[in-house]
């Protein structure tokens with residue numbers, strides 16, 4: 092029988108706690124006096140106050156061991172979007188999230204905080220100051236986003252005040268910061284291969300990039316404000332830096348900060364998108380014979396050439412969210428954290 096109500100509210104589990112966001116979240120939770128169980132397919136580090144449970148989140152029995160005595164669960168595990176593996180996204184993000192919810196019920200967990208994504212409403216066309224009531228994308232930009240939509244619905248629909256199981260979804264956008272294995276490494280790899288010379292479109296498109304510590308702050312605020320009588324129950328919240336920036340200015344600041352030249356020449360958006368689509372289709376057709384990973388996927392071109400920034404007014408109102416680290420400071424800290432990616436290093 093689940094023992095809801097008698098557990099310490101500061102005992103939590105972070106599913107995906109070895110990942111980029113997960114590890115930052117774990118470190119902050121420990122600083123705030125939480126006892127943390129990490130559940131992840133790999134163990135990436137050791138930290139006092141943290142117990143590691145290695146396993147696949149699709150394995151309910153393994154999960155149950157990590158959720159014992161826990162009152163709050165943060166679910167921020169997902170296969171990387173770059174894997175583009177439909178079956179894997181389906182298995183982990185959809186079937187696995189059902190398993191997480193079931194295990195939470197069995198273990199008597201009181202709160203589940205899901206890391207969703209602002210991209211669940213993005214269809215590859217402009218979004219300016221988008222609010223949470225935008226409809227889910229009917230044509231999601233990739234398989235990853237398709238499964239993030241189903242995942243978010245599953246978690247929000249599981250919210251039940253009667254059962255004493257409360258859920259909330261955090262939708263970050265463009266997370267960056269120290270130890271990120273995606274944004275800065277992809278950017279620098281592209282620059283080193285001489286492919287960062289062009290700006291797609293006129294370069295004026297505004298985008299949200301969110302510093303990882305602000306995303307962590309949003310998750311912890313959500314957990315601490317999620318109560319049966321609060322407006323957070325079963326809701327989604329955008330968490331951004333609240334400072335939309337030109338996509339190409341942001342990329343240029345990182346590039347120049349690490350000693351590379353910023354892109355200068357412009358290419359029409361529709362031309363690059365068309366080429367990316369063609370390459371993607373070719374890669375799909377050739378997949379049984381050879382696995383190609385193009386740098387310019389349609390999804391990436393859409394992300395680089397359209398406006399996509401979101402309002403976080405709801406998070407400000409319901410949980411007092413304000414970004415802790417402004418964008419300028421966040422970029423400086425990020426650049427300093429990648430000395431090995433500096434030009435010539």
Ligand SMILES: NC(=O)C1=CN([C@@H]2O[C@H](COP(=O)(O)OP(=O)(O)OC[C@H]3O[C@@H](n4cnc5c(N)ncnc54)[C@H](OP(=O)(O)O)[C@@H]3O)[C@@H](O)[C@H]2O)C=CC1
Nearest residue numbers: 107109110111112131132147148167168169206208265266
């Ligand atoms: N990074 C971003 O810009 C954004 C991320 N998000 C969301 O934030 C969350 C965290 O992202 P991020 O930190 O960047 O991702 P990471 O890949 O760094 O972290 C995810 C972690 O989950 C682990 N994992 C994957 N599959 C399983 C599984 N079956 N069972 C247990 N653990 C598993 C991963 O292991 P392994 O590395 O071995 O796969 C990894 O340690 C994700 O849900 C993502 O969708 C949302 C918006 C933007």
Ligand SMILES: CC(C)=CCC[C@@H](C)[C@H]1CC[C@H]2C3=C(CC[C@]12C)[C@@]1(C)CCC(=O)C[C@@H]1CC3
Nearest residue numbers: 264265274277278281298299386387391394395
């Ligand atoms: C705002 C947001 C959702 C960012 C997510 C991170 C990645 C999708 C981007 C990180 C580096 C970006 C990048 C490109 C596309 C989007 C990223 C992968 C390009 C491939 C776009 C086309 C180019 O000219 C090169 C870019 C390299 C960096």
